[in-house]
Amino acid sequence: xLNHNDIMSTIDMIDHQHLDIRTITMGISLLDCADPEPxxxxxxxxxxxxxxxxxxxxxxxxxxxxxxxxxxxxxxSVTPISLVGAASRTDSFVPFAHxxxxxxxxxxxxxxxxxxxxxxxxxxxxxxxxxxSIPEALAMTEMVCSSVNVATIRAGINMDAVALMGRIIRKTxxxxxxxxxxxxxxxxxxxxAVEDNPFMAGAFxxxxxxxxxxxxxxxxxxxxxxxxxAVKGRPFDEVAETIKKTAFRITRMGQLVAQEASRRLxxxxxVVDLSLAPTPAVGDSVARILEAMGLEVCxxxxxTAALALLNDAVKKGGVMASSSVGGLSGAFIPVSEDEGMIxxxxxxxxxxxxxxxxxxxxxxxxxxxxxxxxTPASTLSAIIADEAAIGVVxxxxxxxxxxxxxxxxxxxxxxxxxxxxxxxxxxxxxxSAEAFVARGxxxxxxxQSLKN
Amino acid sequence: xxxxxxxxxxxxxxxxxxxxxxxxxxxINIVDISQTVMQDFFTMIMLADTSGANTGFDGIAEAxxxxxxxxxxxxxxxxxxxxxxxxxx
Numbered sequence: 433x434l435n436h437n438d439i440m441s442t443i444d445m446i447d448h449q450h451l452d453i454r455t456i457t458m459g460i461s462l463l464d465c466a467d468p469e470p471x472x473x474x475x476x477x478x479x480x481x482x483x484x485x486x487x488x489x490x491x492x493x494x495x496x497x498x499x500x501x502x503x504x505x506x507x508x509s510v511t512p513i514s515l516v517g518a519a520s521r522t523d524s525f526v527p528f529a530h531x532x533x534x535x536x537x538x539x540x541x542x543x544x545x546x547x548x549x550x551x552x553x554x555x556x557x558x559x560x561x562x563x564x565s566i567p568e569a570l571a572m573t574e575m576v577c578s579s580v581n582v583a584t585i586r587a588g589i590n591m592d593a594v595a596l597m598g599r600i601i602r603k604t605x606x607x608x609x610x611x612x613x614x615x616x617x618x619x620x621x622x623x624x625a626v627e628d629n630p631f632m633a634g635a636f637x638x639x640x641x642x643x644x645x646x647x648x649x650x651x652x653x654x655x656x657x658x659x660x661x662a663v664k665g666r667p668f669d670e671v672a673e674t675i676k677k678t679a680f681r682i683t684r685m686g687q688l689v690a691q692e693a694s695r696r697l698x699x700x701x702x703v704v705d706l707s708l709a710p711t712p713a714v715g716d717s718v719a720r721i722l723e724a725m726g727l728e729v730c731x732x733x734x735x736t737a738a739l740a741l742l743n744d745a746v747k748k749g750g751v752m753a754s755s756s757v758g759g760l761s762g763a764f765i766p767v768s769e770d771e772g773m774i775x776x777x778x779x780x781x782x783x784x785x786x787x788x789x790x791x792x793x794x795x796x797x798x799x800x801x802x803x804x805x806x807t808p809a810s811t812l813s814a815i816i817a818d819e820a821a822i823g824v825v826x827x828x829x830x831x832x833x834x835x836x837x838x839x840x841x842x843x844x845x846x847x848x849x850x851x852x853x854x855x856x857x858x859x860x861x862x863x864s865a866e867a868f869v870a871r872g873x874x875x876x877x878x879x880q881s882l883k884n
Numbered sequence: 885x886x887x888x889x890x891x892x893x894x895x896x897x898x899x900x901x902x903x904x905x906x907x908x909x910x911x912i913n914i915v916d917i918s919q920t921v922m923q924d925f926f927t928m929i930m931l932a933d934t935s936g937a938n939t940g941f942d943g944i945a946e947a948x949x950x951x952x953x954x955x956x957x958x959x960x961x962x963x964x965x966x967x968x969x970x971x972x973x
Contacts, residue, residue: 434964436918438971439888439929443960498941500962681970688969 446501450654450716451682453689454709455505456492457630459637459645459702460484462511462546466519473520474531481508481535481544484644484699489540491696495689503689504651504851508536509635510546518558525562529569529576536575543618545635547578550625553587553874563593566600570615571607577633583623583820585827589875594820597621598813598869602836605805609838612846616835617768617800621816623823623830628703629759634796634831645702646694647759650686650750651709652678654716656742660724671725672745679706679749687754705759706750707795708742710770712853718742718763719772719782730772731782739763740793760829762795768848768855769800778856784815792822797830802846802855805838812836814865817875825878885934885941886915886964889948893957895926903928903959906951911938926957931964 445451465476485508492506510516510532517525529547536544547569549559566578580597583589601616608615620634627638630647637645659678663670686704694701710718719730722738743763751757765787767773776782784801791797797819803812816832823830837846840857847854891903900919907914912932919928937944945961952959 434888434929434931434967434971436920436927436929439890439967440927442967442970443890443892497945498963499966500960501966684969685966688965 445655449652449658450711450713451652452502452504453648453686454651455507455630455649456488456503456689456693457507457509457635457647457649458485458488458699459509459628459641459647461637461641461643462513462516463639465516468519468521470517470520470522470527473517474527477516477528478531478535481510481532482538485535485539485541487697491693495692495696499689501685501689505543506541507630507632507635508539508541508544509630509637510544511637511639512548512550513546514549514556514559514562515639517562518556523561525565526569526572529565529573532576533573541575543575543577543632545577545579545632546637547576548580548636550581551593552581552584552590554590555593563596563600566619567603567607567615570604570618577618577635579620579622579625579634579636581622581625582816583824585624585824585881586877588877589623589817589820589824591817591869591875592872594813594816595810595869595872597816598809598811601812601834602809605836605838612848613805613835613837614848617833617848617852619833621832623820624828626759626829630705631707631709631760633833641702642700644699646690646697646699647702647705648686648690648693649705649707649709649759650682651707652682653708653710653718653721655682656708657715657717657721657724660721668741672741675742675745676749679746680753683750683753701756703756703758704750704754706746706754706757706761707759708746708763710764710766710773711851712769712771712774714771717770717772718765719770719776723772729779729781730776731786735786736789736793739765739790743794760795764795764799765790766800766833767858768802768853769851770853774854774856777858784858784860788818788822791819791830792826795829797823798832798834800833800835800852800855802835802837802840802857803860804842804857805836805840807836807860808864808866810864810866810869811860813869815860817869821875825880827880887932887934887961888964888967889930889932889959889961891926891928891957891959893926893955895921895924899926899955899957900928902955903951906947907932910944910947911936912944932961
């Protein structure tokens with residue numbers, strides 16, 4: 433028989449510490465949907481998604497009931513649409529986004545990712561068509577998420593794509609101005625994007641993947657915060673050990689759910705993503721974990737070191753708990769989706785520059801940050817270039833998801849609702865990077881790329 | 885299938901009897917039982933075997949939730965696997 437205290441501690445984690453499975457994401461290859469006729473291609477996309485993901489939500493809900501653990505999101509990721517649509521004779525990929533959105537609604541998922549292009553070294557005509565379709569696609573659909581990979585350690589940084597993405601982000605914000613620029617919350621610019629990420633908005637199904645896979649993203653900042661209350665004032669070695677043990681437990685649960693979903697759906701299990709993903713709910717914040725280590729407010733001096741420890745301990749604890757770890761795997765720091773980050777940003781302690789430093793040591797990057805609506809496209813591009821440089825030089829995934837909130841100024845608040853939360857508009861440097869971004873071309877791959 | 889039934893709430897006479905009667909009527913065998921009372925707060929954990937049950941898992945969960953509401957207790961059933969995954973290697 434199991435230990436009485438162990439059972440009650442699991443129940444307490446679920447009831448009071450926001451322990452949940454953040455997402456079951458089904459990756460679906462759409463490579464076989466290419467067609468010279470765009471309407472035929474869109475129909476194939478719709479049909480294949482509906483066919484493969486028909487039972488995803490009902491299966492997720494059944495597992496939820498039997499194990500007694502909430503599975504917050506059921507989602508779908510697909511092959512980058514720039515590859516699927518490349519064969520079609522069309523100058524707009526918006527109809528493909530509609531096909532994805534319609535299929536997502538039929539399947540009952542809450543997001544579908546993969547309106548994406550990989551342009552780290554150069555752009556095909558189809559890549560460019562896709563990127564130019566992004567603002568309209570995100571404005572006219574509800575569930576479609578988009579991502580563009582503009583840099584890798586092997587290729588360097590495609591500065592033409594970086595410059596274009598600054599303009600695309602601005603246009604996306606303009607077309608969704610009535611919703612606070614919501615379209616930008618569904619658009620991620622990556623360096624070193626991964627092919628098996630289950631988290632939105634950056635999920636897509638890589639070409640190296642099987643036809644259909646199940647990837648699971650776990651969560652649990654609240655559980656880690658709670659565990660740290662027992663080691664107040666103790667040395668960092670003990671903090672790291674405590675986080676590792678907690679991460680192990682959380683990940684084991686993720687592995688169980690992933691295996692169960694894979695078995696029932698008859699789809700291979702891909703990866704468990706070990707990310708600590710916060711929500712706007714009180715008690716489910718990554719910022720509060722950093723503060724529990726002894727920082728008065730997240731963003732003050734010491735924050736980067738605290739985050740480095742957290743990120744490393746989560747990976748070390750989780751890696752043994754799953755047979756296959758992948759995706760982004762690390763602590764997320766999306767500002768609008770984290771109650772503690774919102775508070776720290778509002779107080780002025782957490783700044784864009786500090787967040788950039790933090791992205792050197794944790795998963796992903798400048799995530800869900802609202803900036804003034806009049807921020808020039810070149811400044812957005814320069815922020816993307818900085819973040820891509822961190823990713824390329826340090827051989828890690830970095831990303832930028834900025835919302836230039838239309839009509840809003842520093843100190844205003846933008847409400848997105850639900851898991852996307854609300855974002856205080858944060859200041860950016862007003863000095864121009866226009867001439868820097870206008871150069872275009874490619875920042876060469878660093879020495880670290882020459883490994884062979 | 886083996887499942888864990890947990891019962892939490894204020895202590896009173898007859899909790900175990902009433903829940904065991906319900907489980908018996910559903911054809912569920914109780915393999916192990918452990919209970920404590922701390923400051924008038926009752927917690928009981930039962931390891932149950934549902935392989936001979938006369939209804940599906942959802943039916944059992946529903947019956948237990950209804951019973952919980954009636955008795956003003958929190959009663960839930962979860963597959964044993966989640967606890968094994970989290971607490972044993």
